[in-house]
Amino acid sequence: MSLKTDSKLEKILRAGHLAVTSECGPPRGTDLSKVEEKANLIKDCVDAINVTDNQTSVTRMCSLAACIKIKLMGLDPVLQMVTRDRNRIAMQSDILGAAGFGINNMLCLSGDHQSFGDCATGQNVHDLDSMQLVQTVRHMRDEGKFLGGGDIAGPPKIFVGAAANPFADPFEVRVPRLAKKIAAGAEFIQTQCIYNVEKFEKWIGLANDRGLTEKVFILAGVTPMKSAGMAKYMKNRVPGMDVPDEIIKRLSDQPKEKQAEEGIKICIETMQRLKEVKGVAGFHVMAIEWEEIVPELVKGAGLYPRPEV
Amino acid sequence: MIVASPKPIEEVINTVKDCKKLLILGCNECVTVCEAGGKKEVGILASALRMYFAKQGQQILIEERTLERQCDHEYLEEIRDIADTYDAILSLACGVGVQFTAEKYLSTVVLPGVNTCFLGATEERGLWTERCQACGSCVLASTGGICPVSRCAKRVLNGPCGGSTKGKCEISKEVDCAWQLIVDRLTALGKMDEYEQIAPLKDWSTDRAGGPRKVAKEDVQS
Structure with a gap:
């Protein structure tokens, strides 16, 4: 087992354990204690904590600052970075800043379009795309060079991740696209939230057939539904989300006060089923503004306690 | 035009x-x-x-x-x-x-x-749509003749992004996903093997980023 970084997530995955990650959204303000509170709710049942980067294009405290806070708590943050808001100078600079504070993981994303957020009239950057950002981090780490060719004094030792959405269209490029991300240098993948388990299994099966799951660690993304309303919203309004009607039915069949419980049940069932699927290396539990439920999900899926590495 | x-x-x-x-x-x-x-x-x-x-x-x-x-x-x-x-x-x-x-x-x-x-074309009478952003370094040879710089809302060079749904862009159901069009065209041309080649970081210095641009053709200058 040869480790490329000091990442706890990398250690867990390379040791062959099913990894568990979760996420924290930074506050819409300056209060870092909110980050601390959220991290404390989940820290014992996850191996690393993603920090979102102005998700859905709504302006928030920067991911890097919140990651530093989490790092200073002795935890392993995953810096999410979108290519929407920064050019290649800013991204390389933030990567160095992150590594300087011992942040060992990054998730490279393109980011939701700014029209979804609170600055719809703003410019977007997209100097690089997410795949090229993966290449950039690997280049900086492995070659010890800037994109401009200069030497980096102390290259950033960062474990590099990317996202995959098996449910976006066209489906036939979703596995080739995964292959491209791996070729670009992605070492772990966190997927879009899985509700259509069969479609996910088809996707990962095709990835297995191409030997891709031997080259990358795939963390299956799950998000518990709080209500039938949330499920409908995700189905109809969130781009690239596949929520089958039977999920909505299961939730709607419950009285309102029991829907969250049913959502937790569905989420745990999904994890239990996917644990057995070849190519699944762990789970990324995204409990949006519902962090306190993460321990119950992880325990319910039989993934607690977390291994010591 | x-x-x-x-x-x-x-x-x-x-x-x-x-x-x-x-x-x-x-x-x-x-x-x-x-x-x-x-x-x-x-x-x-x-x-x-x-x-x-x-x-x-x-x-x-x-x-x-x-x-x-x-x-x-x-x-x-x-x-x-x-x-x-x-x-x-x-x-x-x-x-x-x-x-x-x-x-x-x-x-x-x-x-x-x-x-x-x-820069666009007449799609039909009374409807004009964008086709080019004059980036100064054309990539159409590798994208099936469909431009991701002008037609993808994120100008993603290795697309489609995760927001592509039923052939449409995440910003609007009225907007075609450029990468769906590219994939369809590469498929029709039997060139999907080219899809897996990673598009390198683009040199934007020929774009607006490089400042005001100029084209000089010396042989016809007086």
């Missing part, structure tokens, strides 16, 4: 309201094709303004002229004798024409009458 659309009449009125004598100057090229600033639109705008100012009881002489092109010295010279007799020239050409006219006639105010929108 360059596609433009007329500015709202209220905005035009506000910019010309202090004039006593106004020339509305059309252009016979792109803006004629996209029906924003040709001879016909010059006439319509002139009538609308005359009616508005007559109703206000305001005296304003509005004259009409349409040149072959406003982005060429030769044609712009045609108004040399009259340009400075107006308080303002309201150009219905693209931003290039407005500026070239202003550069030539320094003592006359030159105002824009259209918004210059993009």
Whole structure:
């Protein structure tokens, strides 16, 4: 087992354990204690904590600052970075800043379009795309060079991740696209939230057939539904989300006060089923503004306690 | 061609309201094709303004002229004798024409009458859509002849992103996902093996990022 970084997530995955990650959204303000509170709710049942980067294009405290806070708590943050808001100078600079504070993981994303957020009239950057950002981090780490060719004094030792959405269209490029991300240098993948388990299994099966799951660690993304309303919203309004009607039915069949419980049940069932699927290396539990439920999900899926590495 | 659309009449009125004598100057090229600033639109705008100012009881002489092109010295010279007799020239050409006219006639105010929108094509009568952002370094050879720089909302060079749904872009169900079109075209051409080649970091120095651009063809320069 040869480790490329000091990442706890990398250690867990390379040791062959099913990894568990979760996420924290930074506050819409300056209060870092909110980050601390959220991290404390989940820290014992996850191996690393993603920090979102102005998700859905709504302006928030920067991911890097919140990651530093989490790092200073002795935890392993995953810096999410979108290519929407920064050019290649800013991204390389933030990567160095992150590594300087011992942040060992990054998730490279393109980011939701700014029209979804609170600055719809703003410019977007997209100097690089997410795949090229993966290449950039690997280049900086492995070659010890800037994109401009200069030497980096102390290259950033960062474990590099990317996202995959098996449910976006066209489906036939979703596995080739995964292959491209791996070729670009992605070492772990966190997927879009899985509700259509069969479609996910088809996707990962095709990835297995191409030997891709031997080259990358795939963390299956799950998000518990709080209500039938949330499920409908995700189905109809969130781009690239596949929520089958039977999920909505299961939730709607419950009285309102029991829907969250049913959502937790569905989420745990999904994890239990996917644990057995070849190519699944762990789970990324995204409990949006519902962090306190993460321990119950992880325990319910039989993934607690977390291994010591 | 360059596609433009007329500015709202209220905005035009506000910019010309202090004039006593106004020339509305059309252009016979792109803006004629996209029906924003040709001879016909010059006439319509002139009538609308005359009616508005007559109703206000305001005296304003509005004259009409349409040149072959406003982005060429030769044609712009045609108004040399009259340009400075107006308080303002309201150009219905693209931003290039407005500026070239202003550069030539320094003592006359030159105002824009259209918004210059993009480089595009006539999809059908009355509908123009974007095809090019003039990035200065064409990638169409590797994207099945469909441009991700101008047609993907995130100008993703290795797409599609995770927001592509049923052939449409995450920003609107009205907008085609450029990468769906690229994949369909590469598939039809039997070239999907090319899809897996990673597009390298783009050199944006030939784009707006590199500052004002210039093309020089020395063999034809005098």
